[in-house]
Each structure stands twice: as C-alpha cells, then as structure tokens.
Amino acid sequence: MAVLDKNDVNKVVLAYSGGLDTSVILKWLQDTYDCDVVTFTADLGQGEEVEPARTRAEMMGIKEIFIDDLREEFVRDYVFPMYRANALYEGVYHLGTSIARPLIAKRQIEIAQEVGADAVAHGATGKGNDQVRFELGYYARKPDIKVIAPWREWDLNSRTKLIEYAQKHQIPIPKDKEGEPPYSTDANLLHISYEGKALEDPWVGPVESMFTRSVSPENAPNEPTVMEIEFDRGDPVAIDGVCLRPAALLTKLNEMGGANGIGRIDIVENQFVGMKSRGVYETPGGTILLPARRAVESLTLDKGALHLKDEIMPRYAELVYNGFWFSPEREMLQAAIDDSQKQVSGTVRLKLYKGNVIVEGRKSPNSLYDEDTVTFEADTVYDQRDAEGFIKLNALRLRLAGKAGR
Secondary structure: OOOOOHHHOEEEEEOOOOOOOHHHHHHHHHHHHOOOOEEEEEEOOHHHHHHHHHHHHHOOOOOEEEEEHHHHHHHHHHHHHHHHHHOOOOOOEOOOHHHHHHHHHHHHHHHHHHHOOOOOOOOOOOOOOHHHHHHHHHHHHHHOOOOOOHHHHHOOHHHHHHHHHHHOOOOOOOOOOOOOOEEEEEEEEEEEEEOHHHHHHHOOOOOHHHOOOOOHHHHHOOOOEEEEEEOOOOEEEOOOOOEEHHHHHHHHHHHHHHHHHOOOOEEEEEEEOOOOEEEEEEOOOHHHHHHHHHHHHHOOOOOHHHHHHHHHHHHHHHHHHHHHOOOHHHHHHHHHHHHOOOOOOOOEEEEOOEEEEEEEEEOOOOOOOOOOHHHHOOOOOOOOOOHHHHHHHHHHHHHHHHHHHO
C-alpha cells in the first residue's frame, strides 16, 4: 500500500479501542501525518474497555472523542439477521468479530462526514481479515475515502516493538491477570476472542485464567438450568416469558450460558487473506441461540425451504467472514432468508448443563408437524400402501443402471 502524502490528510477518524495497538497508532498518526485525530470507540458490549478509552484519548491531547453506544443496533441489525441464516463459518465459528466490523466501519464513515475528516484509520494488521472487513465497509459507504492502515506502513511489525514504542512515548500498556501484555482480543456483546502468545501454537491449550465470560464445564453447576426462549418471525423476543429488547436478551443469554460453561471453542480457521489462524472464542449466548432457532425452524419451515437455507448458509457465512456485509449478494441472500422466517415463531425449552445446550421441547402456532400423520398408531390420513409406488419410481434409475452393469 502506498503511503499517503501527509499533506493529503488534514483530519482522520481512528477506530480506537484504547488498547496497546490503537494507542500507539494514535501517537503515530499525530507524528507521521501531522494531522488532527478524532477517536471513535464503539460500545458493542465490551464493557470496561469503553470509558478508559476516553481517558487515554484525553491524555494524548485528543479534543474530538466519540464513544457511541451501538449495542442495540449491533444486535438488532447485525447479529440477529446473521443468526436468521444460522450462519457458522467452517461449521464452527459464530462470526463474532466479523459481524461487528461493518457496523464500526459504517459509523466511522458517518463521523468522518460529521467532522469533515478526509481519512479514516484502523488498527488491523496486514496479516488478518479485519483490514479487509474495515476497508470494504469504508469504501461501500464512501467510495472516495482515504484509508490509513498503519500496520501496512510502519516498521513496528511486532508486539515487542509496539511495547517499546509505547514505553518511549509514555503510552500506558494494559496488563493481563499475570501482569503481562494481554492476549490479542476482540470483545463485543456476541463474543470475545483470544489470539497470540502461547495460542500461536495450535497444540498448546488455553489456560483457564484467560477466560472471562464462562466458567469451565467442569466447574459449572451440577444441576441443569432449564429455560424457554420465545421466537417471533425468526428472532428471539423473550426468555422464560419475559420480553426483552435485543441487546438485553443477548446479555441474558450470555449470563445463563457463561454460568453453565457454554460457548467455548478452540479452532483453526482459514482466513480470507490465505493463511490459517488459531483462535479461542467464548460465545455463550450465540451457542444457546443457534440450536434454539433451529428447533423452531424444524417445526415451521417446509422441507425444501429448510434444506435450501442450509445449502446457502456456508456462502452467507463466508460473505460475512470475508467482509462483504454491504455487498449486493449478501443483501440478496438476506432477503431470501428473511422471507423464510415469516412463520418461524414459537417457543423452545432448553436444558443448559456443563457446556451442553439440550433441546427438550418445542412448540409453534405455525407448526407443520402433524401428529395424526406421523403416529405409529392406526390412522386414517396416510395409506402406507402408497409408499410402494413411491419407492419403485425412485428406484427406477437405480434398477436400470444395475441391469446395465453399472
């Protein structure tokens, strides 16, 4: 990437977490581009990270500081639509980092327009997926925006050099529970991820002290938690009969899942940029939500619609993972998925127990399940002799192939 001429940049909006990387970037932008820096911190449910970001920005002389509570919009307009697709990347990853990036990018561009900034900057490295997700989002919302990606420009190409730079410029360095620089993490209301340090070796397991959102399954209660989730048109709307707004509902699911050791995964994934990466994730609420949703769909979706949804899900998940949230193809798929959810309303009863989410019951006013048809007792609605012709017709091509010796 060609480095922008510093005279081309007057004001830049930085996606700022307040952590080591973006704090170094803030100072680096000031020194390298001699420009005004506006910080933007999105409150997506990461909790304690938000207000310290304001304090650190103020300490570094920043005058325009945006800290926006986007939790409701995040869950309502990004997380829930994604879950309507039952999206899992490579069959396991709940896309917790991926789904947050388009919202951050959208709001960052809005702020740039509000304050008259001619550039935006992010803290994603040149090795990962986030650089793609941020920048595809930027260009989709403002095609002529200037983008500064420090990790692709500077020579601070390791965490060791970042820490040295921070110490030189008296930038506070966050510590973990052991008093060391922390894992590389991303946190929001859907999940928290951990990468780096010993986790770079896929044979080394995570240490228990690392986890923040769940107890280990071994230490979870010996008695199960039984709960009910109510759905309306594909989205969860109530837990145990109590109606909740999207952000509050996901928060409640996180609490219940975390208390029961639910939502930890340790995966090696294929990144969009071509390499594999190892990450450990905690997604308690999403891990409950997915099987609950599928339980309601099992009652209410026609077989063809259900199977087609399952066929397009990997494509949808890959689009989200790769950063194409604002692409026409993702929006096309979303329209089809949302149309399929018109009848997906009902209630699911679940048992949460030591890392497991067990579906115990499901009901829906729109159920296609007909007890009179499926019963093993005598019935008057299904003639079992009809199955003979059905089987013979489906076997015809197999019999012809068999006669031909194939």
